[in-house]
Amino acid sequence: MTDLSGSIxxxxxxxxxxxxxxxxxxxxxxxxxxxxxxxxDVTSGAIAVIRxxxxxxxxxxxxxxxxxxxxxVPQGGNTGLVLGGIPDEPxxxxxxxxxxxxxxxxIDSDDFSAVVDAGCVLAELKDTIAEKGMFFPLALGxxxxxxxxxxxSTNAGGINVLRYGMTRELVLGLEVVLPDGSxxxxxxxxxxxxxxxxxxxxxxxxxGTLGIITAVxxxxxxxxxxxxxxxxxxNSLDDAITLYRRARRDCCDLMxxxxxxxxxxxxxxxxxxxxxxxxxxxxxxxxVLMEISGSGLVDIDDLMHRxxxxxxxxxxxxxxxxxxxxxxxxxxxxxxxxxxxxxAKRGAHMRTDISVSLSQLAAFVIxxxxxxxxxxxxxxxxxxxxxxxxxxxxxVLPPNGSTIEERHEKIYRAKKVVNVVVDKYNGSISAxxxxxxxxxxxxxxxxxxxxxxxxxxIKKAIDPDLxxxxxxxxxxxxxxx
Amino acid sequence: MTDLSGSIxxxxxxxxxxxxxxxxxxxxxxxxxxxxxxxxDVTSGAIAVIRxxxxxxxxxxxxxxxxxxxxxVPQGGNTGLVLGGIPDEPxxxxxxxxxxxxxxxxIDSDDFSAVVDAGCVLAELKDTIAEKGMFFPLALGxxxxxxxxxxxSTNAGGINVLRYGMTRELVLGLEVVLPDGSxxxxxxxxxxxxxxxxxxxxxxxxxGTLGIITAVxxxxxxxxxxxxxxxxxxNSLDDAITLYRRARRDCCDLMxxxxxxxxxxxxxxxxxxxxxxxxxxxxxxxxVLMEISGSGLVDIDDLMHRxxxxxxxxxxxxxxxxxxxxxxxxxxxxxxxxxxxxxAKRGAHMRTDISVSLSQLAAFVIxxxxxxxxxxxxxxxxxxxxxxxxxxxxxVLPPNGSTIEERHEKIYRAKKVVNVVVDKYNGSISAxxxxxxxxxxxxxxxxxxxxxxxxxxIKKAIDPDLxxxxxxxxxxxxxxx
Numbered sequence: 001m002t003d004l005s006g007s008i009x010x011x012x013x014x015x016x017x018x019x020x021x022x023x024x025x026x027x028x029x030x031x032x033x034x035x036x037x038x039x040x041d042v043t044s045g046a047i048a049v050i051r052x053x054x055x056x057x058x059x060x061x062x063x064x065x066x067x068x069x070x071x072x073v074p075q076g077g078n079t080g081l082v083l084g085g086i087p088d089e090p091x092x093x094x095x096x097x098x099x100x101x102x103x104x105x106x107i108d109s110d111d112f113s114a115v116v117d118a119g120c121v122l123a124e125l126k127d128t129i130a131e132k133g134m135f136f137p138l139a140l141g142x143x144x145x146x147x148x149x150x151x152x153s154t155n156a157g158g159i160n161v162l163r164y165g166m167t168r169e170l171v172l173g174l175e176v177v178l179p180d181g182s183x184x185x186x187x188x189x190x191x192x193x194x195x196x197x198x199x200x201x202x203x204x205x206x207x208g209t210l211g212i213i214t215a216v217x218x219x220x221x222x223x224x225x226x227x228x229x230x231x232x233x234x235n236s237l238d239d240a241i242t243l244y245r246r247a248r249r250d251c252c253d254l255m256x257x258x259x260x261x262x263x264x265x266x267x268x269x270x271x272x273x274x275x276x277x278x279x280x281x282x283x284x285x286x287x288v289l290m291e292i293s294g295s296g297l298v299d300i301d302d303l304m305h306r307x308x309x310x311x312x313x314x315x316x317x318x319x320x321x322x323x324x325x326x327x328x329x330x331x332x333x334x335x336x337x338x339x340x341x342x343x344a345k346r347g348a349h350m351r352t353d354i355s356v357s358l359s360q361l362a363a364f365v366i367x368x369x370x371x372x373x374x375x376x377x378x379x380x381x382x383x384x385x386x387x388x389x390x391x392x393x394x395x396v397l398p399p400n401g402s403t404i405e406e407r408h409e410k411i412y413r414a415k416k417v418v419n420v421v422v423d424k425y426n427g428s429i430s431a432x433x434x435x436x437x438x439x440x441x442x443x444x445x446x447x448x449x450x451x452x453x454x455x456x457x458i459k460k461a462i463d464p465d466l467x468x469x470x471x472x473x474x475x476x477x478x479x480x481x
Numbered sequence: 482m483t484d485l486s487g488s489i490x491x492x493x494x495x496x497x498x499x500x501x502x503x504x505x506x507x508x509x510x511x512x513x514x515x516x517x518x519x520x521x522d523v524t525s526g527a528i529a530v531i532r533x534x535x536x537x538x539x540x541x542x543x544x545x546x547x548x549x550x551x552x553x554v555p556q557g558g559n560t561g562l563v564l565g566g567i568p569d570e571p572x573x574x575x576x577x578x579x580x581x582x583x584x585x586x587x588i589d590s591d592d593f594s595a596v597v598d599a600g601c602v603l604a605e606l607k608d609t610i611a612e613k614g615m616f617f618p619l620a621l622g623x624x625x626x627x628x629x630x631x632x633x634s635t636n637a638g639g640i641n642v643l644r645y646g647m648t649r650e651l652v653l654g655l656e657v658v659l660p661d662g663s664x665x666x667x668x669x670x671x672x673x674x675x676x677x678x679x680x681x682x683x684x685x686x687x688x689g690t691l692g693i694i695t696a697v698x699x700x701x702x703x704x705x706x707x708x709x710x711x712x713x714x715x716n717s718l719d720d721a722i723t724l725y726r727r728a729r730r731d732c733c734d735l736m737x738x739x740x741x742x743x744x745x746x747x748x749x750x751x752x753x754x755x756x757x758x759x760x761x762x763x764x765x766x767x768x769v770l771m772e773i774s775g776s777g778l779v780d781i782d783d784l785m786h787r788x789x790x791x792x793x794x795x796x797x798x799x800x801x802x803x804x805x806x807x808x809x810x811x812x813x814x815x816x817x818x819x820x821x822x823x824x825a826k827r828g829a830h831m832r833t834d835i836s837v838s839l840s841q842l843a844a845f846v847i848x849x850x851x852x853x854x855x856x857x858x859x860x861x862x863x864x865x866x867x868x869x870x871x872x873x874x875x876x877v878l879p880p881n882g883s884t885i886e887e888r889h890e891k892i893y894r895a896k897k898v899v900n901v902v903v904d905k906y907n908g909s910i911s912a913x914x915x916x917x918x919x920x921x922x923x924x925x926x927x928x929x930x931x932x933x934x935x936x937x938x939i940k941k942a943i944d945p946d947l948x949x950x951x952x953x954x955x956x957x958x959x960x961x962x
Contacts, residue, residue: 023492105641108838110840111871161672169646182930185929185931186932188909189834192638192870193909193912194916195911198636199935202678204679205675224733241554248702249777251777252777253644253702295735297784297787298779302780306778357592357671358592360917390673393824416864428673428674430674435676443677451665454659454943455678455680458678462939480558
């Protein structure tokens with residue numbers, strides 16, 4: 001059934017013959033962008049990159065790869081942060097990119113829903129939907145490049161989760177090509193549908209290990225025309241969490257973002273964008289970037305003003321600025337984005353994506369930063385993130401001027417140090433980025449026998465021949481054969 | 482391994498011996514309430530009713546039943562509407578009720594979460610949470626009796642879905658006893674956790690076919706102290722849908738209920754509650770019961786007034802009343818509840834639980850009611866439900882004075898007639914009630930080979946011996962052996 005005897009050249013010829021040359025890239029140069037990760041940390045290769053134009057093409061590709069004994073690594077916009085979308089065995093894997101399947105099949109404003117191909121770029125999708133007065137809430141740094149099928153496969157998070165939920169909560173239906181080449185047609189837009197198990201849930205967050213998502217139907221909301229954005233200074237992260245709780249009650253369900261940042265954020269942002277206006281002094285211990293938004297009759301500006309009046313009166317917020325124009329609001333967000341770029345400019349560093357319970361977030365950050373300071377006194381911790389979700393990106397920057405080897409050694413040690421603290425707080429080592437191949441070992445180390453048993457049982461049930469994305473999330477090799 | 486040779490009496494003795502008499506009921510009279518469905522339509526029996534007090538007891542019960550070759554029907558508050566929680570083979574099934582596991586393990590207002598035993602009664606849980614200033618949004622007619630584990634197992638809907646989502650969206654974590662007796666410990670309260678497949682999703686809506694949910698962690702929100710409730714009269718169901726769309730935009734995310742009712746609702750409610758005040762005339766073609774609510778600084782009353790000013794100015798709403806006290810609001814909701822009781826008082830009738838896309842809801846109701854009128858001219862259709870979710874309960878009442886046989890014959894025919902229209906609109910025959918045993922045939926008839934294949938593969942992967950809730954959702958007997 002599987003033909004492992006063919007040389008790579010023969011396999012490439014076979015793929016071209018079966019699928020047509022239009023769908024298959026085999027030249028190393030052409031394949032490079034699909035075989036290198038988003039950060040450029042890892043470059044791999046592949047037997048081929050298959051670029052289907054339709055669901056039927058995906059089915060044909062699945063069957064061809066099965067016949068040739070090749071494994072498939074599905075790929076969206078290749079913006080993943082955990083090596084879930086690039087090959088780790090170039091001599092037996094192909095990349096299947098959904099990039100050509102980027103048609104918006106239907107936007108139904110009256111139904112508050114849209115049906116789109118998996119390869120639609122998130123930002124383009126959001127823009128087209130906005131033209132109809134509607135809003136698709138998923139918002140993340142990579143939105144100019146990431147594709148909705150990848151967002152669903154990784155259950156992407158981002159800055160609006162506290163109000164609208166993870167990608168899972170935005171998905172109404174899926175079309176998925178299964179490992180046997182058949183199509184799971186679950187592309188409904190029904191809001192409520194309790195006909196047996198909700199099969200689509202299996203594929204959300206599966207990182208392409210159970211099926212290849214080819215189309216998605218999503219929930220839309222009315223476009224929030226009214227937005228109030230404020231940058232606030234506080235005396236501590238603990239105060240920021242108290243502020244979040246109060247905002248959650250005072251602003252009800254209308255708060256759409258609540259990001260905390262350390263004072264170093266301003267320095268880092270300026271390193272990336274020297275001309276960026278920073279409207280507050282960097283002398284306070286903690287900052288919050290907060291957004292309230294809504295459509296219709298609720299006076300969002302008034303709500304923000306009354307909220308700030310209260311919390312400044314109580315001295316919970318000690319300084320602050322409210323954007324008075326879209327341009328000003330954009331500049332406030334550029335501080336948040338610039339902080340990330342600034343870290344990148346300082347060279348390789350440890351990035352984490354941790355969640356703990358909201359009650360323990362401040363204690364966790366203090367503990368984890370102290371542990372890093374003790375083990376790696378010459379490194380700098382930068383903790384920031386989505387307070388309302390208990391999600392913190394605690395990054396560790398090696399000293400400027402470190403060699404790449406020194407950096408990798410410090411990153412390795414910092415990760416071990418931080419993970420010990422994460423475990424102590426029963427936190428997650430992957431709040432929103434997924435597991436991929438990068439976090440697989442750390443994930444598997446922490447997996448109970450029961451959970452591992454369930455994961456293997458499900459993989460075996462749906463992809464018994466391990467056709468799809470092998471070694472992603474868990475390495476089943478030994479368990480399954 | 483399985484001992485089918487033992488007599489029922491021997492099996493009962495064995496269960497008592499292994500689990501202790503305190504956990505096991507075997508007397509028919511004691512077992513009756515666990516073996517009869519909520520509507521009293523079906524009365525079954527069981528080898529025994531097992532009443533565990535702890536997760537360890539559930540594990541012991543699962544192992545004992547496996548050893549004795551008995552099948553387990555898990556049960557919460559036994560308020561299900563599709564026969565998913567009562568036995569259909571009394572001579573080889575036991576009921577396992579979670580009713581004794583009703584401890585609230587923890588309410589953490591600072592984390593906006595709670596961890597509770599599966600057997601907590603929903604209304605009691607909501608009340609205890611409200612005492613802490615927090616809110617658990619799930620709200621449905623049976624909340625005085627249903628239990629949270631059953632709500633999760635059926636992915637319950639109710640009146641607040643348009644704002645807060647189905648039960649699935651309220652669940653942060655689960656503890657589940659698996660068919661092999663092990664415990665899946667997924668009882669985290671993390672908001673964001675992308676460590677591999679989200680295994681808890683499998684058990685939500687599985688109606689007890691894959692595991693026995695023993696505890697649940699749930700999301701809480703601040704208690705919405707401010708509520709505005711209005712009963713509105715409109716010229717058509719189509720106008721009601723237009724009104725919903727406008728309310729969704731004008732009131733942003735603050736609308737918590739939007740129920741439509743026909744004029745007959747008033748008559749039916751009065752039949753059940755003769756003294757109930759009805760503040761509007763029953764002369765309009767359609768009515769909407771609408772609620773806006775929120776915590777904190779948003780002026781909910783003002784929002785409702787400004788919204789109604791606009792829609793009455795545009796003559797979309799032709800008459801209406803806003804409750805000026807909690808008692809008045811309660812009376813408006815009693816019309817909605819009384820309508821259901823009034824139908825029950827008229828005797829056995831067809832109940833449905835349909836969803837279609839919001840764009841097609843009005844057309845569907847007109848089509849389906851016309852089809853019923855043609856096929857069953859002496860019956861009355863009553864369509865009402867949750868507009869924002871595209872969820873309509875289209876019920877058909879046989880004429881007063883019909884015998885029970887006549888009623889059943891008409892119910893059978895009405896169901897066939899309506900299901901044809903549901904199929905035409907690509908709707909769901911179960912928006913929120915689940916499949917159970919009552920809708921299994923209708924469900925299986927509509928199942929594609931691919932979906933059936935996936936359902937069987939998952940059941941086999943997790944419950945290969947078909948220990949849990951056999952014949953619920955699908956009948957796997959022939960496929961699996």
